[in-house]
Amino acid sequence: MALPKRIIKETERLVAEPVPGIQAIPHDDNLRYFDVSIHGPAQSPYEGGVFKLELFLPEDYPMTPPKIRFLTKIYHPNIDRLGRICLDVLKANWSPALQIRTILLSIQALLGAPNPDDPLANDVAQRWKEDEPGAIATAREWTQTHAAP
Amino acid sequence: MAPSRSSKNSLQSVDLRALDYLTSPSANLLCPICHAPLITPVQTRCLHTFCSACISLSLERSLTCPVDRKPLNHDDVTPAPIMIANLVNDLVVLCPNREKGCTTSCARWLVESHVREDCEFAAIKCAKEGCDGMVERREAEGECVHEEVECAFCQGPIRKLDIEIHYKECPKLSSDCRYCSKSFPNPELGAHKLICPDEVIDCAASHFGCSYSSRRSELDEHLSHCHFVALTPILQLHTERIETLELENKAVRQKLDLLVPPRPLPTQGSGANSSTANDYNSAGRDMTSEMQDYTYHLYSEYEQLRSDVERLNAQIRELDVKQDMARFNEGLRYNDEMAGVRAAINGLRMQLHWLVASRRETGAGGAGAAAGPRSIGGSSVGGDGRRMSVDSARQVVKL
Numbered sequence: 001m002a003l004p005k006r007i008i009k010e011t012e013r014l015v016a017e018p019v020p021g022i023q024a025i026p027h028d029d030n031l032r033y034f035d036v037s038i039h040g041p042a043q044s045p046y047e048g049g050v051f052k053l054e055l056f057l058p059e060d061y062p063m064t065p066p067k068i069r070f071l072t073k074i075y076h077p078n079i080d081r082l083g084r085i086c087l088d089v090l091k092a093n094w095s096p097a098l099q100i101r102t103i104l105l106s107i108q109a110l111l112g113a114p115n116p117d118d119p120l121a122n123d124v125a126q127r128w129k130e131d132e133p134g135a136i137a138t139a140r141e142w143t144q145t146h147a148a149p
Numbered sequence: 150m151a152p153s154r155s156s157k158n159s160l161q162s163v164d165l166r167a168l169d170y171l172t173s174p175s176a177n178l179l180c181p182i183c184h185a186p187l188i189t190p191v192q193t194r195c196l197h198t199f200c201s202a203c204i205s206l207s208l209e210r211s212l213t214c215p216v217d218r219k220p221l222n223h224d225d226v227t228p229a230p231i232m233i234a235n236l237v238n239d240l241v242v243l244c245p246n247r248e249k250g251c252t253t254s255c256a257r258w259l260v261e262s263h264v265r266e267d268c269e270f271a272a273i274k275c276a277k278e279g280c281d282g283m284v285e286r287r288e289a290e291g292e293c294v295h296e297e298v299e300c301a302f303c304q305g306p307i308r309k310l311d312i313e314i315h316y317k318e319c320p321k322l323s324s325d326c327r328y329c330s331k332s333f334p335n336p337e338l339g340a341h342k343l344i345c346p347d348e349v350i351d352c353a354a355s356h357f358g359c360s361y362s363s364r365r366s367e368l369d370e371h372l373s374h375c376h377f378v379a380l381t382p383i384l385q386l387h388t389e390r391i392e393t394l395e396l397e398n399k400a401v402r403q404k405l406d407l408l409v410p411p412r413p414l415p416t417q418g419s420g421a422n423s424s425t426a427n428d429y430n431s432a433g434r435d436m437t438s439e440m441q442d443y444t445y446h447l448y449s450e451y452e453q454l455r456s457d458v459e460r461l462n463a464q465i466r467e468l469d470v471k472q473d474m475a476r477f478n479e480g481l482r483y484n485d486e487m488a489g490v491r492a493a494i495n496g497l498r499m500q501l502h503w504l505v506a507s508r509r510e511t512g513a514g515g516a517g518a519a520a521g522p523r524s525i526g527g528s529s530v531g532g533d534g535r536r537m538s539v540d541s542a543r544q545v546v547k548l
Binding site: 002004005006009010062063064081082093095096097 | 166182183184211215216218
């Protein structure tokens with residue numbers, strides 16, 4: 001099936017006017033599959049790390065949300081060991097008016113503002129609530145070990 | 150007139166969403182869903198504008214406005230003001246047959262009729278009777294290109310359309326080699342191309358980094374002193390080893406991914422929870438393969454059991470509902486039956502009352518007693534009297 005014009009336009013714009021700190025490059029052989037890298041936001045435990053993600057646009061995109069997963073290991077209460085992300089706009093709150101760039105910005109914002117009250121990785125969230133400085137230190141350590149640019 | 154006109158109409162359909170615009174349209178005229186200039190614009194109750202098709206598709210999945218997430222129904226969507234429709238319909242688009250050579254550009258509302266009736270590059274049905282082929286409108290006037298003709302050289306049947314291509318391959322013809330300009334019969338040309346001394350080719354070790362290229366006849370000399378060629382066997386060996394290692398690495402990583410559970414295993418107490426997960430993590434690195442297999446086995450078993458429990462739960466719920474339904478139905482049936490029985494008992498009671506009353510009348514030696522049942526509804530006075538006595542008798546029985 002031919003690639004919808006919307007996906008072509010979005011890709012062109014992502015390449016021509018990239019969002020600062022976010023890079024999304026489509027695969028040559030499958031233009032619905034993107035290699036994404038997000039820079040950890042400043043003043044967060046992820047600062048200085050570059051996190052790799054994979055993004056796939058399903059057949060009925062934009063009616064259904066893109067599928068996104070972290071490939072780089074990350075210590076975050078809303079991201080589990082398999083890299084799956086707990087973010088409302090990726091599930092029930094998806095709207096076809098959202099785009100790849102807005103979703104990636106939301107993920108970058110999630111790195112800057114972890115939400116241990118709506119956890120996906122229970123052990124991380126527990127620690128975040130009970131010993132926040134310790135959890136942040138671990139997150140910083142993981143960033144240095146796994147997400148060094 | 151009519152049929153000849155319709156046969157000249159193109160059946161090519163125009164996808165309005167895939168059109169290219171002469172100038173990039175204002176962002177205000179783009180649909181927030183498909184990001185193309187609006188097609189059949191509609192407006193929502195919250196005053197956002199979408200293509201009619203886009204918003205219907207979106208409402209099928211979620212009854213909210215895609216822009217502000219306010220609740221939205223199919224009834225809340227009305228055609229947008231005519232002005233918006235006119236603005237987008239007047240945008241100038243390029244003909245969809247641009248790649249075939251059409252240079253026309255026109256307002257968007259005209260493009261469908263342009264392709265259907267005017268575009269020289271639109272595909273229309275071949276004019277020849279009985280021919281099913283398609284041909285571009287500009288070539289429709291000539292003779293049918295779909296009929297087969299005989300190749301002048303090999304006598305094979307070839308469609309007129311393909312004859313130019315066929316001449317390049319016809320086994321009875323010769324073609325010139327691209328590199329050495331010598332002429333060879335077509336069947337031999339392929340073999341010659343592999344050995345043509347004038348073709349410029351890359352060094353045999355080009356994939357290891359040698360950038361040298363020259364004519365085939367002169368390459369031998371280079372090969373004899375090329376460092377890359379000398380190193381080829383060892384480089385080849387390394388490449389193969391790297392590939393095997395990469396494969397192995399990939400397999401190991403997959404195994405590791407499977408090992409690390411998607412959520413922590415359930416344990417007693419919340420404090421134990423995080424420490425178990427940490428142990429798990431650190432232990433995961435130095436576990437022997439046997440341990441890994443065992444953990445993976447345990448984990449998969451746990452997952453399986455969990456799904457089993459979920460399935461059983463669902464079945465129990467289903468059975469509950471079924472049973473409730475059955476009980477309710479049965480209750481209804483019993484109610485009906487009870488009502489029937491109650492009615493029958495009432496009837497019997499009436500009959501009993503009447504019998505008791507008549508017996509009493511006979512016992513009292515009433516003159517009309519023998520004729521009791523037959524004279525009911527006889528003379529009005531007698532009837533009244535009897536009824537009264539019946540009533541009093543019933544009261545006696547009741548008491």
